[in-house]
Every structure is written in structure tokens, then in C-alpha cells.
Amino acid sequence: MNSMAALWASIAIGGIAQILLKRGVSGRIYFSRLPSFAWWAGLLRSGWLWAWGISFVIATGLWLVALSRIEISYAFPLLSSSYVLVAVLSKWLLNESVSASRWLAMVVICAGVILIAVA
Amino acid sequence: MLETKVPSKPRAGLRVGLAEVALLGSIVFAASGHLLIKEGLNVAASATMHEGIWLRLLAYLGQPSVFLGLCVYGIGTLAWIFAVSKREISYLFPLTALNYVVVALGGRLLFDESIPLKRWAGILVVVCGVVLMNRSSEGGTE
Numbered sequence: 001m002n003s004m005a006a007l008w009a010s011i012a013i014g015g016i017a018q019i020l021l022k023r024g025v026s027g028r029i030y031f032s033r034l035p036s037f038a039w040w041a042g043l044l045r046s047g048w049l050w051a052w053g054i055s056f057v058i059a060t061g062l063w064l065v066a067l068s069r070i071e072i073s074y075a076f077p078l079l080s081s082s083y084v085l086v087a088v089l090s091k092w093l094l095n096e097s098v099s100a101s102r103w104l105a106m107v108v109i110c111a112g113v114i115l116i117a118v119a
Numbered sequence: 120m121l122e123t124k125v126p127s128k129p130r131a132g133l134r135v136g137l138a139e140v141a142l143l144g145s146i147v148f149a150a151s152g153h154l155l156i157k158e159g160l161n162v163a164a165s166a167t168m169h170e171g172i173w174l175r176l177l178a179y180l181g182q183p184s185v186f187l188g189l190c191v192y193g194i195g196t197l198a199w200i201f202a203v204s205k206r207e208i209s210y211l212f213p214l215t216a217l218n219y220v221v222v223a224l225g226g227r228l229l230f231d232e233s234i235p236l237k238r239w240a241g242i243l244v245v246v247c248g249v250v251l252m253n254r255s256s257e258g259g260t261e
Contacts, residue, residue, distance in 0.1 A: 015212075022208040025200060033137060033261070035204065043200070076219075083213040090209040098209050102255040108248030109216045115241030116219050 024048030
């Protein structure tokens with residue numbers, strides 16, 4: 001597999017995994033400050049949580065494949081592009097309100113990650 | 120969604136609830152888990168260089184620091200799930216960039232690694248973005 005394709009697939013699947021996780025936990029309300037043991041056990045029966053776990057494993061595998069060929073300093077800043085993917089998907093699929101100030105904060109964080117990577 | 124929406128009003132300071140504490144915990148635990156796993160793998164890899172893949176995997180998992188590292192990483196994952204149950208994902212996910220800050224500062228404190236000036240600048244920019252992101256947080260539960 002082309003290592004750049006593996007890298008982008010890893011980033012995309014890793015972002016989608018976060019959406020699956022949020023979808024999986026958001027239907028499960030708890031009324032105390034901390035969730036009960038039953039809440040945690042219930043997650044094991046959620047298809048969304050399993051989908052999250054499987055995507056997480058696939059994304060990690062693809063990431064390792066990509067890193068065996070690509071410099072880590074090149075791959076790491078690209079990882080921050082998944083913040084944008086998650087924001088777009090969460091607005092579209094989960095009806096999250098992504099305000100202008102949140103977009104701005106995201107751009108600033110991405111810029112900082114790029115600076116750290118090239119230093 | 121049945122989550123109680125906190126009315127959006129300008130906040131003076133940072134919002135540090137249980138979710139934010141859990142997020143920080145998940146970052147620190149994941150980073151420490153990685154370090155422990157890496158250390159154990161270095162030991163096991165040199166000891167089982169000429170063995171087959173399954174025997175090597177077994178040897179890796181038998182390394183105390185690999186096992187401990189996986190447990191620590193697991194606790195970090197539980198903390199992340201908890202945080203995700205309390206806040207929007209478009210808010211939480213970019214905050215995981217603090218991982219780079221924790222790793223850089225950890226390397227400096229624990230292994231005396233030097234941080235070049237450009238990386239300090241990057242760390243500062245990430246922290247500014249994290250503060251901005253925190254101020255954009257709305258809703259969720261405390």
C-alpha cells in the first residue's frame with residue numbers, strides 16, 4: 001500500500017472514530033457527576049463503541065504502516081488536519097455548534113502543532 | 120439530546136470542570152503509557168531478536184513495563200471516554216494537541232532534553248489556541 005495513502009486513511013479513520021465514540025456515549029445519560037459501573041458496562045453492548053474500537057485499531061495499524069516509510073516530523077502536523085474533519089463531521093452528523101471562535105481556536109492550535117513539528 | 124444546556128454567556132476565566140480534568144489526565148496517562156511500552160519493547164526486542172513473531176509478541180507482553188504501560192494507556196482511554204460523554208467532540212478533539220506540549224515538557228523534565236526556541240514558540244501558540252478553545256466551550260454537564 002502506498003504509504004501516503006495509508007497516512008491519509010489513518011487520519012480520516014481516526015477522525016471518524018471520534019464521531020462514532022461521541023455518538024455512542026451521547027445517548028447514554030447519567031445524572032450523577034460520575035457515571036456508574038453499569039454505565040461503563042453498558043458501553044460494551046453499544047455497536048457505536050465497538051465501531052469506534054475497530055476503527056481505532058485500523059487507524060493505529062495504518063499509522064504504523066505509514067510511519068515505517070514517512071518521516072514522523074512530516075506525518076505529525078498532518079495529523080492535526082483531523083481536527084478540521086472532526087469539526088465538519090460533528091456539525092453535520094451530531095448537530096454540534098461549531099462557532100467562529102472555535103474555528104479560530106482550531107486554526108491557532110494547528111499552527112502551533114506545525115511550528116512544534118518543524119522546530 | 121437531553122443534556123442540560125448552560126446558557127451561553129461570556130466567561131471571565133477558564134472553564135475547568137471534571138471533563139477538562141479528565142482530558143488532561145487522558146493526555147498524561149496516554150503519554151506515560153507510550154513511554155513505558157517503548158521502554159519495555161526496547162528491552163524485549165533485543166532479547167528475542169531471532170525468535171518468531173508470536174514468541175516475540177508473547178515476550179513483549181510478558182515485559183512488566185509493557186504490561187504496565189498498556190494498563191496506564193487503558194486508564195487514559197477511560198478518562199477520554201468520560202470527557203467525551205460530558206463535552207462536544209469538536210471542542211475536545213483539538214485540545215488533544217496538548218499531547219505535544221506534555222511530551223516536550225516531559226522530555227525536558229525527565230530526560231533533560233533541550234527544547235529549541237522554535238518549539239517553545241509552537242508550544243506557546245498551541246497553549247493560546249487551547250485557551251481560545253476553552254472559551255468557546257458551551258453546554259455539556261458539570
